[in-house]
Amino acid sequence: xxxxxxxxxxxxxxxxxxxxxxxxxxxxxxxxxxxxxxxxxxxxxxxxxxxxxxxxxxxxxxxxxxxxxxxxxxxxxxxxxxxxxxxxxxxxxxxxxxxxxxxxxxxxxxxxxxxxxxxxxxxxxxxxxxxxxxxxxxxxxxxxxxxxxxxxxxxxxxxxxxxxxxxxxxxxx
Numbered sequence: 001x002x003x004x005x006x007x008x009x010x011x012x013x014x015x016x017x018x019x020x021x022x023x024x025x026x027x028x029x030x031x032x033x034x035x036x037x038x039x040x041x042x043x044x045x046x047x048x049x050x051x052x053x054x055x056x057x058x059x060x061x062x063x064x065x066x067x068x069x070x071x072x073x074x075x076x077x078x079x080x081x082x083x084x085x086x087x088x089x090x091x092x093x094x095x096x097x098x099x100x101x102x103x104x105x106x107x108x109x110x111x112x113x114x115x116x117x118x119x120x121x122x123x124x125x126x127x128x129x130x131x132x133x134x135x136x137x138x139x140x141x142x143x144x145x146x147x148x149x150x151x152x153x154x155x156x157x158x159x160x161x162x163x164x165x166x167x168x169x170x171x172x173x
Contacts, residue, residue, distance in 0.1 A: 008038065008046040018055055025055070031069050032058060034081050054081055057088025078102070 003009070014037075015022045025045075029035050034054060037045040047055075061067040061075065061084065076084055079102055086094035 006049050008048055009052060011037070011045045011047070014047040014052060014055070017052065018059060020059065028055065028058065032073065032076065034076055053085045053088060057084035057086070060088045
């Protein structure tokens, strides 16, 4: 006896429908905060139809399109769940409509950027690692020691962040 299309699915039913192992579904829950199955007593997961549609889109992007997990996370962050769901369904018209609305929104927010909140650590007039330089300036040569103080500070801050990440990873091991 088949369930109706809008019925909740257990993890085994979802895994069978999506042609994925159950452990992959559990793993993806940790990587994609948008996947939120309903959890009942004892930790049993029940996937809603919208969860299944989202997972189909994620599966398509990872397995068929060759995206990385970080790439799909970025797509979800920038375009939303409906974009990935539409990709999973193969609904190109919906994908195009969502992309166009995102573009209109970004153009609208770009015009609203005159209102700034807070201040940046590095002064906006400084160039970041030579990006945005004028055509006459060119990139900084590799053997040159002409990084600005702000760029050195940014590099030092990034180094400290990386060292802290390494320390945390070493603690977990």
